[in-house]
Amino acid sequence: MITSINKEAYPNTLIVILGEDNGRSEFEEKSDVTRVTDKDGNLIGYNFFNVNEVLDYDKLPNGEVRLNDDELKALNKKLEEVGFEGNLEYGKPTLVYGYVKTCEPHPDSDHLHVTTVDVGGEEHQIVCGAPNIAQGQKVVVALPGTLMPNGQQIWPGSLRGVDSYGMICSARELGLSHAPQKRGIMVVPDNFEVGAEFEPTKCDELIASGEITL
Structure with a gap:
C-alpha cells in the first residue's frame, strides 16, 4: 500500500x-x-x-x-x-535488503544482467543494468508497491523481454544525501539482515564514513 x-x-x-x-x-x-x-x-x-x-x-x-x-x-x-466495503491494511516493507544469489548476462543485452535475489524467505528475478552488480552482494531492493523518493512507483515489468520483479537500487535512487554521483547500485555490508527493512539514515551515515563506497 x-x-x-x-x-x-x-x-x-x-x-x-x-x-x-x-x-x-x-x-x-x-x-x-x-x-x-x-x-x-x-x-x-x-x-x-x-x-x-x-x-x-x-x-x-x-x-x-x-x-x-x-x-x-x-x-x-x-x-x-x-459505504465502501473492505479495510485498508499495512503491507510488508517493500524497501528491503536482499542477497544476490545469481547474476547472469541478459540474453538480449550487452549491459543488463538477470539476477536472482533472496529478500528473506522469497526469491525474485530482477533485471539490473548497474555496471557493478555481481553475485554474492547484499543490496537494497525496491519490491513492487514501492514509492521511490523521486515519485517513481515500482511494479513488476520486463526489460528486453525478461521479467523483472522490482529494482536493485543505487544510493541516488534511494535519495541519500551522501550518494556518490556515479552509476552503480549500493552494496551494503555483509552483516545486514536479508529481508530487513531498509534504513536510510544508517546507510547514509555509512556512506559518509566511507564504510559504503558505492
Whole structure:
C-alpha cells in the first residue's frame, strides 16, 4: 500500500495506491472518497478528498505518508461511513535488503544482467543494468508497491523481454544525501539482515564514513 500527498498539485487529498494501473481505470465516487478499479474490476486504490476532515492534514508530510494506527483506523472508518466495503491494511516493507544469489548476462543485452535475489524467505528475478552488480552482494531492493523518493512507483515489468520483479537500487535512487554521483547500485555490508527493512539514515551515515563506497 502506497499512501501519498501532493500539497501543491492535489491539495487536501490523500492518494492510496493498492495495485498497479494496468489500463483504463474506473472510478466510483461516494461523498469525499473515490474508489479506483482497473479494467478487470480489481481494486487498485482510493482518493480521499477533504482529508483534513479525517486526518490532521497540516501534520502530514508532502510526499509519501506513513500512516500510524490511529490514522489507518480513521480512514477505514471513513470508508465504512460512505459505504465502501473492505479495510485498508499495512503491507510488508517493500524497501528491503536482499542477497544476490545469481547474476547472469541478459540474453538480449550487452549491459543488463538477470539476477536472482533472496529478500528473506522469497526469491525474485530482477533485471539490473548497474555496471557493478555481481553475485554474492547484499543490496537494497525496491519490491513492487514501492514509492521511490523521486515519485517513481515500482511494479513488476520486463526489460528486453525478461521479467523483472522490482529494482536493485543505487544510493541516488534511494535519495541519500551522501550518494556518490556515479552509476552503480549500493552494496551494503555483509552483516545486514536479508529481508530487513531498509534504513536510510544508517546507510547514509555509512556512506559518509566511507564504510559504503558505492
